[in-house]
Amino acid sequence: MKLSQTFAKTTKTAPGDEVSESAKLLIRGGYIYKEMAGVYDYLPLGMRTLDNIMQVIREEMNALGGQEVRMTALQPRDAWEKSGRWDDKVLDVWFKTKLNAGGELGFATTHEEAFTRMLKSYISSYKDLPLYVYQFQTKFRNELRAKSGIMRTREFMMKDLYSFSRTKEEHDAFYEKVAASYTKIFNRLGIGTDTFRTFASGGSFSKFSDEYQTLCEVGEDIIYLDREKNIAVNEEVYTDEILNELGLDKSKLEQHKAAEVGNIFTLGYKYSEPLELEYTDEDGKRQKVFMGSYGIGPSRVMGVIAEKLSDEKGLVWPEEIAPYKYYVVAIGDKAMEIAEDLHNKAPEQIIFDDRANARNGEKFADADLLGIPYRIVISDKTLAEDKVEIKKRTETETKLLPLTEFIAKLGQK
């Protein structure tokens, strides 16, 4: 990408109505644009970053045997009537509207009903199970109060995986596989060391659900963390009785603010029963499908990463999710030509800061603000010995790298 050609320019000042560091930096860097409270556009850099986060998650979901689909955001009323969740008293975050042709519909806040009903057409035998289906989809929640930039919004991206198992035992085994998968995902996303599996309140079929909570000052949850055992407890189930049950020693727990970046949930028959999702077992008997749901909010995760990993100079993206890997600044005429060639070789890896009217100081400042993992400076000075400068965003030291070595790196992941 050439910086001279992107419409999303960086700014020195952040809008006055944003409080969280992540939102300020993402807006200053031209990653996102605010439409209204809790509703943000993803601009070219923001979209690439979000896509990269989603791709990491996608790879791990596929590794679990997940089949990716895309359900609709518009949801008909009837399936939700069956589960009892159409009523605003039950689920108060609905955005609902009327069809001109008659009837009511809602904008999906979640998709248990939709998946359950859709799969009723495809699941009939025990041979069809277990089944794991997931999607990335925009969710809508009519929150009374949006907060913290893209961390709590009314429209956001969600990965939701649903498992359909024959028995609770089969479900439990998969549930643990997802837990391991989530740990791997948050490691890959660069927030693994501060993200903890956290006991939270369950539903009608299990005492607990598991949340993945990332330590974060602007998070909305309070968790109690046992660092030795590497598990935490959400404030909502923080009672002596439950601590006993989990074998946790109250004196060893640290209290932290945290942001929920994922959750896994045993649903049991909660939806398969009212929506009649059944299969025929080996003995020819009808059985209900045992379900689970597993969410990660990629857009919130992006906010959490921005919040946690950024420094006073700007964003800091882990390599795997950065929108581009290299930020190239050229100083001198010959250097400009070489930078142009390099960019043409690897336009998907390089941001070439080719702005004619920007000074070098501004380019360095933007390289930092945008959080690109490596800054490459090509100057006539270093070209005299066929070298370029390379500096990691997370380090202060600049190293010299032979130009041929840098070219060899391009194209590698």
Add this chain to the structure above:
RNA sequence: CGGGGUUUGGCGCAGUUGGUAGCGCGCGCGCUUUGGGAGCGUGAGGUCAUCAGUUCGAGUCUGAUAACCCCGACCA
């Protein structure tokens, strides 16, 4: 949804006792600069959130509405 606050050029802000709007950044043009957000000159850009009042006259006073922010509540 309760309490509190804010709203003035693209962004950040100032605007006194009511007298017809200004600064910085950014943007255009010119010259000089050029390894950490340049300097000088010059220019463009505003129904002061909206509506209704008070007044000879409203960015400023009054009322209503809206949007946004914070605290709380909420968060299948």
